Amino acid sequence: MVATYAQRHGLGPLGAGIGLRRSFYEELPRTRRSLDWVEIIPENFLSLGGRPQRALDACVERWSVLPHGVGLDIGGPDALDVDYVTALAALVKRVDAPFFSDHLCYSRLGGVYLHDLFPLPFSEATVEHVVPRVREVMARVEKPFLLENPSYYANMPGGTLPEADFLRHVVEQADCGMLLDVNNVYVNARNHGYDARAFVDALPLERVVQIHLAGHTTYPDVIIDTHGDRVCDDVWSLYRYVLERTGPVSTLIEWDQDIPSLDAVLDEADRARGVLTEVAAR
Amino acid sequence: MRPTLKHFFDSMGSYLARPEQDTLDRLFAEHPGWEAPRSRVALYGDFVRGHVRTSLEKLFPLTRGAAGPEVWDSLVEGYTLTRPARHHELNHLGEGFAAFLADEGSRRGLAPYLPSLARFEWSDFAVFASRSPMPPSVEGLTANPTLVVLELPFRICAYVRAKGQGAPPEPGEELALLWRHPAQLVTYFMAATPHALLALKMAVEGLRAADVAAATGVAEADIADAVSRLARDGLVLAPGS
Numbered sequence: 219m220v221a222t223y224a225q226r227h228g229l230g231p232l233g234a235g236i237g238l239r240r241s242f243y244e245e246l247p248r249t250r251r252s253l254d255w256v257e258i259i260p261e262n263f264l265s266l267g268g269r270p271q272r273a274l275d276a277c278v279e280r281w282s283v284l285p286h287g288v289g290l291d292i293g294g295p296d297a298l299d300v301d302y303v304t305a306l307a308a309l310v311k312r313v314d315a316p317f318f319s320d321h322l323c324y325s326r327l328g329g330v331y332l333h334d335l336f337p338l339p340f341s342e343a344t345v346e347h348v349v350p351r352v353r354e355v356m357a358r359v360e361k362p363f364l365l366e367n368p369s370y371y372a373n374m375p376g377g378t379l380p381e382a383d384f385l386r387h388v389v390e391q392a393d394c395g396m397l398l399d400v401n402n403v404y405v406n407a408r409n410h411g412y413d414a415r416a417f418v419d420a421l422p423l424e425r426v427v428q429i430h431l432a433g434h435t436t437y438p439d440v441i442i443d444t445h446g447d448r449v450c451d452d453v454w455s456l457y458r459y460v461l462e463r464t465g466p467v468s469t470l471i472e473w474d475q476d477i478p479s480l481d482a483v484l485d486e487a488d489r490a491r492g493v494l495t496e497v498a499a500r
Numbered sequence: 501m502r503p504t505l506k507h508f509f510d511s512m513g514s515y516l517a518r519p520e521q522d523t524l525d526r527l528f529a530e531h532p533g534w535e536a537p538r539s540r541v542a543l544y545g546d547f548v549r550g551h552v553r554t555s556l557e558k559l560f561p562l563t564r565g566a567a568g569p570e571v572w573d574s575l576v577e578g579y580t581l582t583r584p585a586r587h588h589e590l591n592h593l594g595e596g597f598a599a600f601l602a603d604e605g606s607r608r609g610l611a612p613y614l615p616s617l618a619r620f621e622w623s624d625f626a627v628f629a630s631r632s633p634m635p636p637s638v639e640g641l642t643a644n645p646t647l648v649v650l651e652l653p654f655r656i657c658a659y660v661r662a663k664g665q666g667a668p669p670e671p672g673e674e675l676a677l678l679w680r681h682p683a684q685l686v687t688y689f690m691a692a693t694p695h696a697l698l699a700l701k702m703a704v705e706g707l708r709a710a711d712v713a714a715a716t717g718v719a720e721a722d723i724a725d726a727v728s729r730l731a732r733d734g735l736v737l738a739p740g741s
Contacts, residue, residue: 261588261589261590262589264588264589265587265588265589265592265629265631266589266591266629266631267629267630267631267632268628268629268630268680268685269628269685270629272685289588294509295501295505295506295509299588302588324509327509327512327513327516328513329586330516330517330583330585330586331585331586331587331588331590331593332516332547332548332551332585333548333551333585333590333593334544334547334548334551336512336544339505339508341504341505343501343502343504343505344505346502347501347502347505371540371541371543371544372536372537372540372541372543373535373536374508374536375508375531375533375534375536376504376505376508376531409540439539440539440540440543442543
C-alpha cells in the first residue's frame with residue numbers, strides 16, 4: 219500500500235479547528251470550549267503588531283496553529299516575493315506549524331496585489347509554470363506545503379485540462395499536499411454544472427491533509443464563496459463522502475464575513491468533530 | 501512561462517487596471533472563442549474594486565462622512581485607479597490616501613481639512629498596528645515607542661473626539677500625538693499640551709522632575725502628577741508601571 223502524503227510527512231489528523239479572526243482576538247484564547255487547532259491568515263500577522271500578535275501568542279500557548287495564506291501568488295506571473303516568503307517561513311517556525319498552505323491561484327499582477335484568489339487556466343502551460351514555484355516555496359520554508367482548490371466563477375481562456383486533472387498534475391509533480399475545500403467543490407460544481415462527487419473521486423485524495431468547510435451565498439445566477447454563513451447540508455453531506463474515502467482529516471470551519479459569535483463558529487466545529495469521530499470509529 | 505500564459509496574464513492585468521465594460525470587451529476580444537459568461541468574469545473586476553472601497557471605508561470613516569456620499573464615491577474611484585494595493589496586507593493600500601486627497605484637493609474642491617483628517621485616520625491605524633517593540637519594563641522614563649507626532653494645519657483632535665459630529669475642524673496649528681496603549685493595545689491620542697511635551701522631553705533627554713522644576717519654575721508636584729497621569733495613559737513608560 220502506498221503511503222499517503224500525510225503519512226510520508228508524519229502528519230496526523232488534528233481534529234476540528236476554526237480561524238483566528240479579529241473579532242475573536244480577545245475571546246478565543248480564553249474559551250473553555252473544545253477546540254483542536256487554530257488557523258491563521260499569515261498576512262494578518264506578518265506586518266501588524268499589537269492585538270494580532272498578543273492573540274497569536276496566546277493561541278500558540280494552547281493549540282496547534284496552521285498558517286493558511288492568501289498572498290503567496292503561487293500561480294502569478296510576477297517573481298515570488300522573497301521577502302514575503304522569508305517572513306512566512308519565520309512565522310511558520312515561530313508558531314511551530316506542522317505544515318502551511320495557500321491557494322492554487324494567482325493574486326498579484328505587475329506588483330499590484332489583487333487581494334483575491336484569481337483562477338488560472340487549467341492547462342499544461344500553467345502546470346509547468348506553477349510546479350517549480352511550489353518547489354521553491356517548500357525549499358525556502360522547509361515544511362510540508364498544501365495547495366487549496368480555489369473556487370472560480372468562470373473558466374479562464376486557454377484551458378486544456380479538466381479541473382481535477384489540473385489539480386492532480388500540480389500537486390503530484392510538485393510533490394506537495396492538498397487542502398481540499400469541500401465548500402469550493404460544491405460551489406464550483408453548482409456554478410459549472412458538474413457532479414461534485416465525481417469530481418472528488420477524480421482528485422488525488424491520498425494527498426489531502428486538511429479540509430475546509432464554509433458557507434456561501436446563493437444569487438440567482440451564481441453562488442459566491444463568501445465564507446459568510448453556516449455550512450449547508452449539501453456540503454456536510456459531501457464532507458462525509460470525502461471522509462469515507464480519506465479517513466479523518468484536520469478540518470477547519472472558515473467564517474470570514476458576517477462573522478457570528480464565537481460560540482456559533484465553535485458549534486460548527488463541534489459538528490465537524492462529531493463527523494470526524496464517527497468516521498474514525500468505523 | 502509560455503507565451504500563451506503570459507498573454508493571459510497581460511490581458512487580465514489590462515482589464516483589472518480599470519475594470520469597466522469597454523476593458524471587459526477588450527479582454528474577451530483578446531481571447532477569441534472564450535465562452536465564459538461575461539458577468540462572471542466581471543465579478544473579478546468587482547472584487548478588486550470592492551476590496552479598495554471596503555478597506556478605505558474601514559480606515560477612513562470620518563473622512564468618508566465629512567466628504568459626503570458623492571464626493572466619497574468619486575474619491576474612491578479615483579484612488580482605485582492609482583492601483584494602491586502594493587503590499588500583501590490589505591489595509592496598507594490606504595497608506596497613500598491622505599496624499600492623494602492633498603494632491604486632488606483643489607481640483608475637486610474638497611474641504612481643506614480632509615487631507616489632514618485622512619492623515620490622522622491613517623496614523624490611527626498605523627499606530628494600532630505598529631510593530632515597534634514595546635519593552636517589557638523600563639529603567640527610566642521612556643517615550644512610548646509607537647508614538648506618532650502629526651503637525652496639522654487644522655484642529656483635528658477635537659473633531660475626532662466628537663466622532664465627526666458638530667462643526668468642521670477649525671483652522672489652526674495642532675500637534676497631534678497618537679500612541680498605542682501598552683496594555684489595552686488601542687490607539688490613544690491628544691492635542692499636545694505643555695505637560696505632554698514636557699513629559700516627552702523628560703523621557704527623551706533623561707531629565708528628572710526636580711531638575712525640570714528648578715529650570716522652569718513649575719512646581720515639582722505638578723510635574724510628577726502630570727507624568728504619572730501620562731504614564732497611566734501610556735504616552736510615556738515609567739519604571740514599575
